[in-house]
Amino acid sequence: MSDFKAEYAKSGRAACKGCKATISQESLRLAVMVQSPVFDGKIPNWFHYACFWKRAKCSSHTQIGGFDALRWEDQQKIKEKIGGTGGGGGGEGEEMTSDYKDYTVGYAKSNQSKCRTCEEKIGKDELRISKKDYESQRAKMYGPMEQWHHVDCFVENRDELEFGKEMNAEKMVGWVNVRKEDKEELIKKLGKGEKGKKRKGGDAAGPSQKKSKKTKEESEEEKQLKEQSQFIWKFRDDLQKHVSNNAMKILLELNGQEIPSGESKLLDTVADCMAFGSLNKCPECKKGQLVYSSVGYKCTGSVTEWTKCQYKTQHPSRKAFKIPKEYHDVEVLKKYKYAKRDRVFPKQVAGDDDDGPVSSSLDSTDSGKTKPLEGMKFVIGKTEKSKGEITKEIQKLGGHIVTKVTSDTAAVISCKAEVTKKSTNIKDAEKANIHVVEEDFLDSVQKGGACLMIQKHNMVSWGADPSARIVPASSKSGGKSAYRQKQDEKHFTKNMQTTMKMKVKGGAAVDPDSGLEDSAHIVENKGDIFNSVLGLVDVVKGTNSYYKIQALESDKGGAWWLFRAWGRVGTTIGGNKLERCGSQNSVISQFKALFGEKTGNDWEERKDFKKIQNKFYPLEIDYGDDEDEVKKFDTSSSTSKLAKPVQDLVRIIFDVESMKKAMLEFEIDLKKMPLGKLSKRQIESAYKILTELTKLLEKGGTQTQFLDATNRFYTLVPHDFGMKKPPLLDTDQVIKSKTEMLDNLLEIEIAYSMLKGGTEGEDPIDNHYKKLKTEIVPMEKTSEEFKRLVDYVKNTHAATHNQYDLVVEEVFKIERQGEAVTYGPFKELHNRKLLWHGSRTTNFAGILSQGLRIAPPEAPVTGYMFGKGIYFADMVSKSANYCRTSKSDPTGLMLLCEVALGNPYELLHSEYVSTLPKGKHSTKGIGRNGPDPTMTYKRPDGSEIPMGKGINQPEGNNSSLLYNEFIVYDVAQCNMQYLLRMDFKYKW
Template sequence: MDIDLPYRSEYAKSGRASCKMCKCSIAQGSLRLAALVQSAFHDGKQPMWFHENCFFKKQRPGSVGDIENFENIRFEDQERIKLKIEKSLEVSSSTSTSTSTKKGNKRSAGEGNAIKDFGIEYAKSSRAACRGCEQKILKDQVRIRKTVYTTEVGMKYGGQPLWHHVECFAQLRGELGWLSKGDCIPGFKSLKKDDQTVILKLLPAIDANSGSIIKKAKIEPDVKVEEEIINKQIEKQSKRLFKLRDLVAEQMHKKDMIHLLEYNNQEPASGDSEKMLNQLSDMLTFGSLLPCPECKGREILFSKSGYLCNGQLTEWTKCSNLLIDPERKPCKVPKILKEKYNFLTEIKNKTEKRIVKYNPPSIAVVSKNIDLKKEESTEPKVKRERPPLYNFKFAYVGPKDAEKDLKSRLNKLGGEITTKLSENTVAVFSSKYEVEHMGSRMKKAKELGIHVIPIDYLDLVENSPTNAINYISSTTLCDWGTDPTSRIVQEDVNTKKSKSIYTKSVAKSVTLKIKDGSAVDPDSGLQNVAHVYLNKNDKYSVVLGLTDIQRNKNSYYKLQLLESDSKNKYWVFRSWGRIGTTIGDHKLENFENLNEARQSFLHVYRDKTGNEFNNRDGFVKVPGRMYPIEIDYEEQKTVDSEKFKIESKLHVSVQSLIKLLFDVDAMKRTMMLFDLDMEKMPLGKLSQKQIQSAYKVLSEIYDLIQQNANKVKFIDATNRFYTLIPHSFGVQNPPILDNIDLVEKHRQVLDSLLEIECAYSMLQAENNEKNVNPLDNHYEQLKTKLEPIDKKSDEYKLLEKYVQNTHAETHKMYQLEIIDIFKVARQGETRRYKPFKKLENRKLLWHGSRLTNFAGILSHGLKIAPPEAPVTGYMFGKGIYFADMVSKSANYCCTTTQDSTGLMLLSEVALGNMLECTSAKYITKLPSNKHSTIGRGRTMPDPKESYKKDDGVEIPLGKPITDTNLKTSLLYNEYIVYDVAQVNIQYLFRMNFKYNI
């Protein structure tokens, strides 16, 4: 089922469970309702069970469609639950001027519960954010509460209060379900008279029948009659079914239930006695089901909208085929069971169609299941201008009697007074007298460079709010002070209101201690006293993974057999959970000897994978079980910071470049940008084999897109890809890879991952010589000569002109500033290029790529995508792509306003005879008389202004001209070669991308 439902109903299997509200036990066989919440200890949901009446005091389902297994409870129970849900959602639309009602006019219990979900008060602090405009609600401002039950916190704790500014609440009242006057909100009477007047003005009563709010759809008479007929049919079938169900539950042994199902070629539902009971009673009432036409599975269970196949389509994916009216045959009862259970003699030798009435989930539940990645990037629901001093933190030094009025004025302007002076204090309110006397707090302000300003500053801000920051410098009372803008607290754009409680404190990466090529998991607490047990070539340490989109699972499982470094002692360590979250747990078991520990390790591996550890080289994926992730652990080398003080032989600009190329933090940032999991897949550890397998899966997805394949096949391939390359999605369901853009994005991820792996491997392969600066060691690893070009030289000016002239008009969101240009000579590349030097058509062309890719590019040269990589993203086939417009290649540097440094190459490219194309054409092999491809663009550097070098190489540095008569789908030229030997890297540019914001 695509929708993840938040609630569940069933009849209690035993009397062991207790109600989460009243704490009393729930009697066996009685109806119980659960809120399905994320477990903190495993990758899955756990039910919080309630008595029926207790449930509605803590939870608010939007409809019966929000309740899992609702269709499998008795008809009379369904009707009663439906009525309770409708009542629990009612809010009075009366225009009463009081929240209390007159005698004899009491609200219903449901209405009373619903009105308790609202409240109004003065904000106790400035911590809460408005759910309308997403700005802070400042202390002492009036705020309105709506308690919700569908959020992660609301589900777990029986409601989460969401606060709103009064103005924002007024704009969203239809969505929030408040129709009454403002004075009906609990807490209204505690407000000041002036505030009450404002509330009444902003929140008049709304007529439920007017067009002011979304009305409940009116049911036409014919539809109503038809619905009543269907309900009567369902009621009749339900009574017959539950009569048999009760007899089965009371009389039949489990083994006989299984026997009867198997006798009718049905696969008994596993793991849940209630499911098997439902399955058997359905078969006895309506007939046995024929195997699924998709997967031939025989476990087909009645669900919300039909019969859902629970079989396996592949080892990675469940079938999930939905059958509205499945084929049946009469149920057959063996003679031995008829003799044993008298009621089975009454089973009729015929089939019957089961009536299905689909109850859709509520809008809130459907919205929650929609791709939340998109939701995170949307604008606030309400547009509200920020107060001029929003996020400004001030301090006050002076007489206490003036502080109260100051706080009140500041609050209205969005600022606040804090007692502690820090680097986030924008300014100190005080007087000339306090500055001259220089008390301890004033000395601290001077030490931190905080301006001291008079209270009159607020008059200026009130008159001219836009100049608030400038007035700090112009009204300062002291002779010190740094830039006040640097002290304003910046909101983290990545911290969204929807962020899960299970992802807020996740470690971004872990430091691993390597012993004998393996890392002891730090959670074991044994990394300093034990090592991974090694038997010949067998390392008893595995990381398992499983992504299952249909069940919203993105799980990991780590298993290690640990041996003491000094004593004859052994442990088996296990940890499990959901990738990229705090969800999970671990266990450490102590063993007397190696044999017991080894047997435990082998048993757990077999249980989790369905494979024997000794046969893991021939691993076969088993449905529902986990898959091994290949990780190469090597000794992580650390560099003594003192060695950086050793004088380097490199030019200063080359030193700076090398720091950039081998910046491990930048590599980690790039991996996290791709949503890659840094804990389960530490930097430099994922094996080449695993990455190549992932390329193949992406190629398969590309083929599925071309074939217009069904959704299940995309789910199958996506499960495999995310299992091979662990991604962090928090608690959200991993997105299905079902379009070209996503395939291309993840292809680029794998490309970058290979380059990052290459750079990191170089760092680990270095010999840390005693008297050599580490930067010199890094440089040697590149096997490339890098020589900075004098900025006053003619060569530099010529290349600078190439940059200035060929910045395209459509790429004006940034300007390119050259920081340095380096002459490049890669070891062996000139010799490799020599045969192509004879070709006539040779040009100096641009190539851009992510900064983290360049250590790999300089060490092994520009590469062509591997055969297993998907063809997506390659307009003219797999080759090396170049441009004659600098900004076209610059776009591939993937810089941002925060990371604005990019690297670009100028390479001599032997183009020879070019195959000319004006639209996409996938080239697998060039014609015999062609050496390269050109995608002809409408705009190009003016050929008349090109510069020809003495060796015949053309530098197309002319200003852009546009051929309006050329019929082409390309804006700019693209040049593609299909042999790496046709490229000779000449220059490396270090650029600053100056974004126009």
């Protein structure tokens, strides 16, 4: 969506946001587009033409939506105001004066202001520099705002703040009031401007012949556009004066065109048809109406009930616009004769077409003609190439070099030696959660996908989502700095609760925002509970909306209310409404009507729900009365007789906060979907969508197909993206991540359901221990068996997994109920090994109570190198990585299982195994490194512990795997024998 909007006032009712006077009908008005605080979308703040320029900074007419639909003379007026016809600007002196009005230098009046670069306080009477902000939500709503910086912070970031070396510090606002010694210091740091250089964006004059050719081309295009604009407006003016709205609607119907809403759009549509002909239906979706936009004709139809058609063209198929004789009583219609002609579009148009989907593999700087690293900052550490060479490469790709790691640094470019040494750059990167990549990252990123490549080439254990800190560089064309985008996000998310306490009465929870959670309950009638949570996601528009409807009844009886709440998921954007109703029948009737309006389905038919285009979809969320039951797992006063290490283990496995953290990590919306609340049927449907997406990746699906599946997935599983656009699910990596998310949701659902209930009066730890259906006994730390397993850990820690050390805190002998029986037949199979398996702590309630399981049939095949099975390793750290620990959460749980491998199907590269070859019992992915076979320990029962130190394996020299992997496809082939509690000692 464009930052600004221009049109002729449709009425005389709107008031200017600047001077507060009304804007007269048909006069030119301009708007700043701002995020609505009450719904998931943007609204215009309208200004008189003259008032607009005092409140907004518009640097190009391409930022203004609807600009090309204005009269030609008004287009020229705006262009000249911005910088002269053709965008060249006025004289150099004029441009420079205009540039300096946004910069102020002065002394802090208090110690309350904060530096917008380092976010530290600026002391009272300290010299500071401001650049006016026009882009934040507050600035758009209330006018330009001063953004203060420490002098050194301003100097360090002068390029991003658009104060280039060609600019003179003496021309800043407030310079005359600066003390002499401070002026001298500022001139030393900022300079008086480099003579002969023009402001960025004003290209140096080239050869006169080249300039003349460009001017000639521009004037030819301008001439065509001017003639076209005047031609269209002649029709529009005549129609407005002489033809009724009703007649225009009939003419559109007779010519097979859809009727737009509003008089202005009606006039535009009929004028376009008369000038260029009636539009045929969309050739892609076959039924959508094409409508004019500044970048081409766009389809308004849908390919499915979930997704809008993406078709767009500048050369649509047309037919003659016919006017019946009965309309010849009007001169303009009587004289009209259709002549075939094409609509001309300006060559350079931006702003109106920036509302496409954001790929998960690309950040916003990877689209269009921008360079792969545009707007990104890098710190250069120790590298093989010289710093000068690396700098040139980064700048060639559009990136910037900075000397200090900050919260918006894209990555540090370094080497393994510097990481091991832990230099200042590496320490700063860890503190700021910034990735550290090797210099070969620059080769990989040539074709784009910077975020993905940063994660792929990361050498360290930390690193937050790079897309959250990488945004287009601040520029005159309206780009936002990383800080600005974060501030906009914060404006609508800072007061958000992470979770919401739901008070359940009967069969559902009363929304606390109704203010009636203590005095009312959800209406229940004939088995129906009148409560509905609806979702609507549109990846193209960037919307992520919810709508809640509840019919409420007083606990005392005699009073009823209809409550509704709406907004954008994960933000404060939205609102709610509580209406009093006269009876139960009345509130039920109004509930059903609202449900029908929002979903397009009757309440009675909801079990056979059919998704309707642009309508909400109901989520299957069960607010059972279990939060208080879960709270019963309070172990502070436990009198359990279980061994202390076992008690601690039970606490870890059933830690509700860890479950919540795991869900937040996956951007799950915990307010709309609390723990264990999404139905299993809906999770299975989400798995099917991921499988569908995997097939689209394999076959090369269209963007529309990816959009459709993505919209369905995010609607089924509510995500919290804050103000960011929901990313397209269009890469193997993101599909694998979402599959892992669903796997975890299923495991958490098992753990959470086990937390509910229990025998009254029984100790909570004993109660939950019983639910694990596993005998767990701590092993003596002085025993030979314990020491042997500790050696297995020490010896098989892989050299490349050096970001942490593993310390064995406890070893438990475990025996799952019934597993000895199911494993019995495989006990006689040869080649049985004790192997590692790692998983999140939140998954162990399900693993111990139900055993290790194979991914469900609905799950996609993406991420399973050797097919759907149970994966094991003989190198401890390979499995330990799947524990998903961190420096702040260093406790992990790992299994040692006896696995009956028999004759393995040996592979050097990835191969999806759905059925093993005849005579094979398992798959072995042979790695380049593995435990020294001469140090294998043979147990009395014939099984082996491959506990040798890691060495090069000749048979794996040509393998694509670093380490061995073992996969079985029958759950009965593994027998869990030990559970190890590990402390991950992170080095950095």
